[in-house]
Amino acid sequence: MAITPIKNLKEFSTANDRFEGAHLLCPGCAHSMIVRELMNCSDDNLVIATNTGCLEVSTAVYPYTAWDTSWIHIGFENAATAAAGAEAMYKARKRKGTLKDPDAPVKFVAFGGDGSTYDIGFQWLSGAVERGHDFTYICLDNEVYANTGGQRSSSTPIGSSTTTSPAGRVSYGEKKMKKDMVSIMAANGAPYVAQLAPNKWKIMAKGFQKALATEGPCFINTVSSCTTEWKFDPKDTVHITDLATDSLVFPLYEIIDGYELNILYRPKNILPVKDYLGAQGRFKHLFKPENKHVLDEWQKRVDASWERLQRREEARI
Amino acid sequence: MKGVCATEKRGTKEIGSEELVGWDAVTQGVVINSFEGNATNVASLKQEERNYSDFSSYTATVASWRVVKPVYNRDICIDCQNCWVWCPDTSIISRDKQMLGIDYDHCKGCSVCVEVCPTNPKSLLMFAEHEEIEKALESWPTKEK
Structure with missing residues (x-):
């Protein structure tokens, strides 16, 4: 399928929105920026399934729906399976000739938060990717179970204070490192995986278009800054995402067929990680003198991961 | 229904x-x-x-969520569409590459559009919800040096 590249923002703005306002996501939520962009970068009919999470419960509060496409409200774990099932049925009906409009382009998309992608829906996602269904899975990664009150997930990074890993006198918050889901999905056999961020709209739109055009299961991890659980002002959503990509905490890259890694964004001025951490309330305890070792650990890990990405890009393995 | x-x-x-x-x-x-x-x-x-x-x-409508509202000044706007692409609530009305205004039924007043506006002075500014739009436009700041 041919991709029509988006040249500039003026051209992009002629897209007709298919994600309606008056959903109940928090003011300044990055989830809706990402969802809007996905739906605007394609003219195809979309069949979307959504795991339980902020996005699902906020966009379908009975009797309202914010979706102008076919949309399936499903359990916490199985959006990947629902999209895969819809895709299998579509293929079967196409083969049998029972579709009303067999030539209409249809794309299958599943959305999940990090809780339902990294933890609860991991098996379902892995199974759907292994079976090779033609769909795109998009993880809205806000590094916490934001919908249920801010519990830690396996995406929560080290030092983050959450309601189940609170920082205080004895603890500096979350003790474990974040799971590298993008590499896991690349190793799982997905033909296209990427990590994208809404502040770089052009890179993100291009990545979405590539994923939709690629036949087979694609996985995209998107950075979704959470005003409520990351504890910053709603107006700063784009700014915080800028800090995340420019400090290389969230490097933007894609992996094609499991080995061809391309770095999509190289910041001109690489910011220190503490600029990113300092802008958010969930990390403020790390700036106490006794927690300095966590800050050093953070910088060391981010530098190492950036080095590893660059080596992988050169080596093509 | x-x-x-x-x-x-x-x-x-x-x-x-x-x-x-x-x-x-x-x-x-x-x-x-x-x-x-x-x-x-x-x-x-x-x-x-x-x-x-x-x-x-x-x-x-979610208009009741707002305590502050964005006001749009057509005279300064350069139609860059930054506000359109980053509005989380589909509340920036853009047609034919032109920014037309704000959809006050769906805007929650998060101020993302004001933050991403590149003009000087900004063509979108936050005002109190009760402020009249004409008065807000009259009190628009001048160019910062």
């Missing part, structure tokens, strides 16, 4: 009756339609051309 039940009455018991029903008579799900009638090629229609049903949240 009308919805469509995914499963009609099965067996002998009415759905929604007080007595317990068997597993095969439980309503399995509900389909709600965003549009009245035919809904193909939605991507080719502008919002005002679509036939929304009462189920679409386009017909609802």
